[in-house]
Ligand SMILES: Cc1cc2nc3c(=O)[nH]c(=O)nc-3n(C[C@H](O)[C@H](O)[C@H](O)COP(=O)(O)OP(=O)(O)OC[C@H]3O[C@@H](n4cnc5c(N)ncnc54)[C@H](O)[C@@H]3O)c2cc1C
């Protein structure tokens with residue numbers, strides 16, 4: 396397999412092409428620290444630190460946008476990973 | 488000066504259908520797809536209901552799409568104290584018609600979307616993969632095309648937005664809002680390998696649905712009445728649970744580990760005896776879908792068009808609340824969007840005023856409105872929180888059993904009559920399709 400591809404044991408059937416830059420970010424000023432994004436993300440991408448959410452493990456993201464929909468104040472900025480990077484799956 | 492007559496964003500289920508029609512009408516048509524291969528960033532359970540094939544694009548109906556298995560019935564199981572029981576409120580096309588005459592076909596997204604995109608390219612459309620449209624070009628308040636992730640500005644006379652539910656371009660164009668979490672479900676899907684003869688024996692041509700009474704019986708408490716759905720493929724099965732992102736002002740209690748979702752279900756007797764010995768987990772993937780957008784007044788009234796731009800499929804809120812399917816409505820809206828685009832370009836008028844007929848046509852379609860505003864399945868989800876067994880069965884019957892007939896027969900009949908009115912010989916095509924698809928499967 397291509398060396399640059401990533402896989403995770405708990406998410407079989409998916410490979411990730413590393414994106415050139417972060418595509419999900421949290422606006423710390425708008426974040427209320429409610430933790431909804433942390434709770435809703437099945438990939439455990441977010442964590443709370445000092446009462447604010449931060450993106451910690453974006454390399455596991457499935458681009459489902461649940462964090463984007465669930466964040467009431469709109470503090471989660473969600474874009475697509477560029478140039479065809481991000482997750483790939485044959486089994487959807 | 489435009490680079491293209493039409494730019495279509497997204498080569499999922501809807502985009503290629505619209506693109507093919509535009510290209511066939513002689514319009515220079517470009518499809519942009521952010522994935523490297525069409526369909527590899529689309530996640531779906533996926534049974535495409537028969538009405539998508541009957542009343543959708545004729546070239547899909549008369550073609551040889553990569554289907555996995557015909558589906559001719561739904562078996563509902565209830566689970567109590569780890570035991571599955573009661574198969575009433577089930578639904579099946581009677582023999583000798585079923586499974587040849589089917590209520591749907593299972594398929595994988597990647598081969599299917601690739602097949603659709605190939606047909607659009609054959610018709611003359613240009614397809615660029617691994618390219619993301621990151622913004623719309625706006626001049627004098629009007630959409631003029633898109634900006635790609637490479638910073639390229641691509642101009643078109645019409646923009647068809649079939650980017651799916653995240654709808655980032657619709658938001659950037661200023662005509663849509665983020666879907667509210669109460670209309671969105673988060674679905675965790677497992678794909679298992681399973682030998683064909685075991686699938687034939689266990690499910691045959693039936694989808695199997697499991698209802699926990701209460702839901703904690705089969706799944707970790709996700710809240711809001713979730714069920715486990717099993718879809719048989721050729722040599723594999725798909726298993727899905729969907730839960731609302733938010734209901735009754737509360738964000739769905741998340742299950743922190745992926746395993747917890749199905750932990751309880753894997754202890755039930757039917758899984759243990761019939762499935763577990765023959766299955767091997769191959770993939771664990773998830774996505775969201777805007778199932779209840781059509782039932783939410785504010786979400787439903789968001790525009791599906793603006794100057795020089797139309798939205799279709801999930802991006803336009805076309806996901807069907809009735810049975811949680813979005814492919815048929817993506818196809819219907821894609822064809823209507825292409826027809827409207829062709830007319831608008833011919834008339835030299837792509838103003839919002841002219842394009843408003845698109846929205847009128849969506850609303851007048853015999854199936855779309857009926858499908859996206861059907862409340863039975865939502866009632867069922869709420870019912871599953873805390874109701875008596877009797878009530879639960881009634882709602883399963885209405886939502887997923889024979890009771891579906893009550894509320895879907897009329898719109899389907901209208902669609903049948905409408906099609907026969909336009910083309911009296913159409914029932915032969917339909918029979919032909921059922922036979923051919925069945926052979927494709929065999
Ligand atoms: C778990 C799950 C189960 C489902 N089960 C069923 C089912 O059983 N039956 C059924 O009929 N429907 C089902 N659906 C719904 C169905 O999958 C969708 O309704 C359907 O895919 C919508 O088609 P679409 O063309 O609108 O969007 P999609 O098929 O999502 O296509 C959008 C495409 O656009 C691309 N894209 C997005 N943004 C950009 C951009 N900015 N630039 C370039 N490309 C972009 C994406 O990569 C994608 O290929 C299910 C959905 C989910 C999530």
Ligand code: SF4
Pocket residue numbers: 421425426427428429430431432433447448465466467468469470471
């Ligand atoms: S959901 Fe939004 S507001 Fe809440 S913690 Fe996450 S980023 Fe902050």
Ligand code: SF4
Pocket residue numbers: 419435436437438439440441455456457458459460461462463
């Ligand atoms: S898009 Fe989905 S997987 Fe990615 S961080 Fe958000 S919730 Fe998690």
